[in-house]
Amino acid sequence: MTATSLTPTDKLAASGNYEYLNENNDQEFEDKIVEEFTHLLEKSKQLFNGLRDLPQYGHKQWQPYFGRTFDVYTRLWKFQQQHRVLLDKKFGLKRWQIGEIASKIGQLYYHFYIRTSETTYLNEAFAFYSAIRTRAYYSKVNREEKPDLMVKKLRYYARFIVVCLLLKKTKLMRELVRELNRQIDEYVKAYDPDDSLEWQLVLNEISTFIDIDNQLNVDHTPITLYYRLTNSLIPPLPNGAEKFLSNIQLYSLEEILIIGNYQDQIKFSELTLDMYRMLQAVERQPIELTASSEDRTTMQSPANHQKEVPDLYDSDSSKRSNPHKYLLYKPTFSQIYAFTASAFKELPTNGVLLLYISADGYDTHMKIKTAHSYDFGGVKTNNRRDDVNDNLNSPANTLGKKSTSATTTTATTATPIKDIHTIFPGDLYPFLRKPLFLIIDSNNSIVFQNMPNLFGQPLISLLSPVKIPAVFHDYQNKGSLFTLFLTSPAFAFCFVCHLNELTSEQWNLCQENVNKIIFEIIRIFLKSKLVDGTIYHFFGDEFLRIFLARFVFCYAVLRLHRAFKGSGFYPSSQPQLSNDLLENVLVHKMILELSASLNIRQLFLEGPLTTLE
Known part of the structure; x- marks a missing residue:
């Protein structure tokens, strides 16, 4: 039968068949979309859960797995954007589920920042966390009557606050804290959960942390302090410095360990105030992104990250990569040793390892002390098994009391026993095989002043004062003065x-x-004929150069301040810096002029000083 001979009834039947086929095709297409989304969702969860099993140190071990995880989340995010209406209709996709995907991507970016130290990824994490809030993805979670969803919402707030804290978005951070407070109240009233006290502790910690870090008021308003490196803060090298330094082997900062082990220092999210300040001081100020997560058509996998070779004389520091760092909050001795060994192994040629330790001191209390390696004590690490006991980790016992087992007696001898949960100078000797820049902030820092240069590699130790005036005792848990x-x-x-x-x-x-x-101190460094030559090996790196200059500034200020009386109140170093730096008349004069302009000249000695009194 030809088409022209079809009756009206036949034509109607044929039309129905086409509609039926189209409906079948549409249904099959929709089923495939839902199936693909379900597959991506399950795969993403599986890979994300596997991240916690990756090694926390080392570079190459975790990057491939992380890259696969990020790629799956990228596909998942784009897929739900393209088919959101259909998924809402056929899958029952809810806004909190979209928020959960965005939150996981934010977490991926944040953890890549933690593993690479590149602040660009902090901005990426902020974009996704911010989209969750502005688009109110979690706004209807309370109606679900599921406490586990409320916990996810609270955790999202806590993570967003950490990112805002690190990006110095203080105003938004305070808004988030108020919102978190309201959400915790709703959570507690609705479910009377067992973890209500834990969430209240989180809220108290972040509120205290923010207040302490913003305790300086300018024009009656708390200001936000910025610790990251900007071009305006980098001490310029004086004329002729490049020619002088060209004859010296220069090293760049490549690996960093930041260790916080003060027992009672204020903290939030496994960051003490000292750690928080130091981690930013070894980063460059990031360039902020403007596009939100919803506006982006592409998401670059952080796994493609390649570290740039630093140009020591490039005036624009913002183009360079940040040195890689590990953050260790109250680690055990084993953890410190494992992470230090990993950083040591990863250190490239001409690279420097910066080891920063902020911790309570430990004294052996031995009557006869001869070996600097172990006899004079060190700084305490964490002993997780004995956290419930206050005989080891109590601040009162850091320097004031003897260990409960100071000696072990045999039939023929009594051998002094050292605390196994302490980092002694001798523990660092194996790592002196490569250039080391050591910063110790502790009330027993002085024991690290005489470390032998066993392998002839560049070594510098910047050590905090071991005493502070009584007027500052109440501030000890609010961050260390030296840091x-x-x-x-x-x-x-x-x-x-x-x-x-x-x-x-x-x-x-x-x-x-x-x-x-600070700039004048740099000029004096390069002009001096008395500076130990070891120091110049570190001068090509802007982070290390500025630490050295700030160390001298710290010494000079405390040296002139009337409240700091005696060598124990001043920082020290190895190698010791010469008097033409520490007791420089011009530097003293500039400090005293600054004090006079701020109407606090009476707090300082008459000067400038020329000799150590």
């Missing part, structure tokens, strides 16, 4: 001078003058 000088010297100057209320003009004056003093 504050190394990370924010202008604020540290204000802090030791009890300046917590300034006008914007005074604060700008303080920052400008401190920068001038």
Whole structure:
């Protein structure tokens, strides 16, 4: 039968068959979309859960797996964007499920930042966390009457706050804290959960942390302190410096361990204040992104990250990669040794390992001390098995009491026993085979001053004062003074001078003058004929150069301050810096002029000083 001979009834029947076929095709297409989405969702969860099993140290071991995880989440995110209406209709996709996918991607970016130290990924994490909030993906979670969904929402808030904290988005962070407070109240009222006290502790920790880190008021308003490196903060090399340094083997900072082991220091999310300040001081200020996660058509896998070879004379530091770092909150001795060994192994040619330890001190209390390696004590690590006991980790026992088992007696001899949960100078000797830049902030830091240079590699130790004036004792849990000088010297100057209320003009004056003093110290370093040659090996790296200059500034300020009386109140170093640096008349004069301009000249000695009194 030809088409022209079809009756109206035949044509109608044929039309129905086409519609039926089209419906079948549409149904098959929709089923495939749902099936593919379900597959991607399950695969993403499986890979994400596997991330916790990856080694925490080393570079190559985790990157391939991380890359696969990110690629699956990229496909999942794009897929739900393209088919959201259909998935809403056929899969029952809810907004909190979209929020959970975005939250996982934010977590991936954040953890890649933790593993690579590249602040670009912090901005990426912020974009996804911010999209969750602005698009209210979790707004209807409370109606689901599922406590586990409420916990996911609370965890999202906590993670978002950490990212805002690291990106210095203080205003938004305070808003998030208020929102988290309301969400915790709703959670507790609705479910009376067992973890209500834990969430209240989280809220208290972050509120205290923010208040302490923003305790300087300018024009009656708390200001946000910035610790990251910017071009304006980098001490420029004086004329002729490049020619001078060209004859010296220069090293660049490549691997960092930041260890926080002070027992009672204020912390949030496994970051003590000292760790928080130091981790930013070894990063460059990131360039903020403007596109939100929803606006992006592509998401570059962080697994493609390649570290750039640093150009030591490039004036634009923002183009360079950050040195890689590990953050260890109250680690055990075994953890410290494992991570240090990994960083040591990964250290490239001409690379420097920076080991920063902020911890309570430990004294052996031996009557006869001869070996600097172990007899004089060290700094405490964590003993997780004995955390419930206060005989080892209590702050009162760091230097003031003897260990309960100070000696072991045999039939013929009594052998002094050292605390096995302590890092002694001798424990670091194996790592002196490569260049080491050591910063110890502790009340027993002095024991690291005489480490032998066994292998002829460049070694510098910057060591905190072992004493602080009584007037500052109440501030000990609010961050260490030495670390504050190394990370924010202008604020540290204000802090030791009890300046917590300034006008914007005074604060700008303080920052400008401190920068001038830092730059002058760099000039003196390169002009001096008495500086130990080891120091110049580290001078090509801008992070290490600025730490050295801030160390001298710290020494000079405390040396001139009337409240700091005696060598125990001043920082020390190995090798010892020469007097033409530490007791420099011009530097002293500039500090005293700054104090006079801020109307606090009476807090300082008459000077400039020329000899150690």
